[in-house]
Amino acid sequence: MYLERNVDKDLETWKNSSDRKPLILRGARQVGKSSAVKNLAKKFGHFIEINFDENPTYTKVFENGLNPEAICEQLSILTNTPIIEGETLLFFDEIQTCVPAISSLRYFFEKMPNLHLIAAGSLLEFALAEIPSFGVGRVRSVFMYPFSFEEFLLANRETSLLMSLKKATTKSPLPELLHQKLKTYLKKFY
Numbered sequence: 001m002y003l004e005r006n007v008d009k010d011l012e013t014w015k016n017s018s019d020r021k022p023l024i025l026r027g028a029r030q031v032g033k034s035s036a037v038k039n040l041a042k043k044f045g046h047f048i049e050i051n052f053d054e055n056p057t058y059t060k061v062f063e064n065g066l067n068p069e070a071i072c073e074q075l076s077i078l079t080n081t082p083i084i085e086g087e088t089l090l091f092f093d094e095i096q097t098c099v100p101a102i103s104s105l106r107y108f109f110e111k112m113p114n115l116h117l118i119a120a121g122s123l124l125e126f127a128l129a130e131i132p133s134f135g136v137g138r139v140r141s142v143f144m145y146p147f148s149f150e151e152f153l154l155a156n157r158e159t160s161l162l163m164s165l166k167k168a169t170t171k172s173p174l175p176e177l178l179h180q181k182l183k184t185y186l187k188k189f190y
Contacts, residue, residue, distance in 0.1 A: 027144035053094035062100035085114035
């Protein structure tokens, strides 16, 4: 079961953007990056997930150059899934283990701008430090944070309670019963 996340809105905006760039989804380990991408994938006709950590043999696709058309042709054949601009979501997961794949992102922007491409990795910051000039202006980056209390309330269908919390101020605090209910949810969240 997928729980709605704040980053879902950013991903949806990116998906529908006419001037879309390859997207790097950054964040700590186990915050839900892959799950968020897989949830977005439901809105595409085709989805290919290349997990460089689980299947390091995919790194060989990037050894003979960084031409996006050639990379897509090989990945399409290897996964038996078509890669069609505007219809396919291509997901490079744990991309930090394949530095040439990171470098290829800029070429996807230049040569296949209508392809929906997302890259993610929890140790990405270390890999990016190794690349001297990484696709400035050719790649978009979004940071995903751990599951928040706000997201927890939404997952529990407590939209009204969340709205009350957001409206509360020091001059207009929450009524005691709502405060108690929030404390109960906060204890469950922790």
